[in-house]
Amino acid sequence: xxxxxxxxxxxxxxxxxxxELRCNYSYGATPYLFWYVQSPGQGLQLLxxxxxxxxxxxxxxxxxxxxxxxxxxxxxxKPSVHWSDAAEYFCAVAPSGGYNKLxxxxxxxxxxxx
Amino acid sequence: EAGVTQFPSHSVIEKGQxxxxxxxxxxxxxxxxxxxxxxxxEIKFLLHFVKESKQDESGMPNNRFLAExxxxxxxxxxxxxxxxxxxxxxxxxxxxxxxxSYEQYFGPxxxxxxx
Numbered sequence: 201x202x203x204x205x206x207x208x209x210x211x212x213x214x215x216x217x218x219x220e221l222r223c224n225y226s227y228g229a230t231p232y233l234f235w236y237v238q239s240p241g242q243g244l245q246l247l248x249x250x251x252x253x254x255x256x257x258x259x260x261x262x263x264x265x266x267x268x269x270x271x272x273x274x275x276x277x278k279p280s281v282h283w284s285d286a287a288e289y290f291c292a293v294a295p296s297g298g299y300n301k302l303x304x305x306x307x308x309x310x311x312x313x314x
Numbered sequence: 315e316a317g318v319t320q321f322p323s324h325s326v327i328e329k330g331q332x333x334x335x336x337x338x339x340x341x342x343x344x345x346x347x348x349x350x351x352x353x354x355x356e357i358k359f360l361l362h363f364v365k366e367s368k369q370d371e372s373g374m375p376n377n378r379f380l381a382e383x384x385x386x387x388x389x390x391x392x393x394x395x396x397x398x399x400x401x402x403x404x405x406x407x408x409x410x411x412x413x414x415s416y417e418q419y420f421g422p423x424x425x426x427x428x429x
Binding site for chain 2: 204232234236241242243244245246249251290294299300301302303304305306307
């Protein structure tokens with residue numbers, strides 16, 4: 201069955217430290233991959249996406265992600281975390297193509313220490 | 315441009331009652347999706363409208379849930395009768411029909427508590 205795994209439920213980092221959030225997916229074909237962020241009281245906001253081309257994609261707010269087919273991974277990174285990055289992050293796959301349903305991971309809640 | 319709006323933001327009802335959630339998508343977006351997140355679990359797909367037609371309703375949990383999108387604009391999701399396990403946050407999202415952005419724009423969600 202198609203699934204998305206985010207192994208880290210909670211992560212705490214210090215402001216200014218680097219960040220990597222892990223995402224692994226189980227899907228046979230070339231996936232459409234997304235990272236969304238949800239800040240308190242807000243809806244989910246798209247950070248970045250991948251569906252073809254360069255496997256290193258840049259997103260908003262200084263985030264990037266790298267698609268590694270051999271590892272079935274799409275990890276999210278940021279070189280220097282800001283206190284405003286504290287939020288919940290969701291990795292998602294669109295198994296049927298771009299404008300169809302998303303399958304989400306369980307989310308990673310990020311806390312940032314000053 | 316207004317984003318996706320959902321009403322109400324919170325709803326507390328008793329088991330056996332009926333609740334109707336509303337979603338207003340971004341104007342001009344033909345795709346409309348409903349998702350649900352039960353506490354501590356992942357966000358799960360419920361169904362997908364293209365205009366007023368149900369494109370995919372494979373995620374609807376049972377026949378106590380009824381979604382409509384009359385006229386291809388706003389959508390409602392009715393739960394009747396509500397059960398305890400229906401508690402969670404219900405998200406609506408919308409997207410355009412064409413283009414390569416593939417972004418689904420999410421509303422802030424409706425938190426439903428069934429007691």
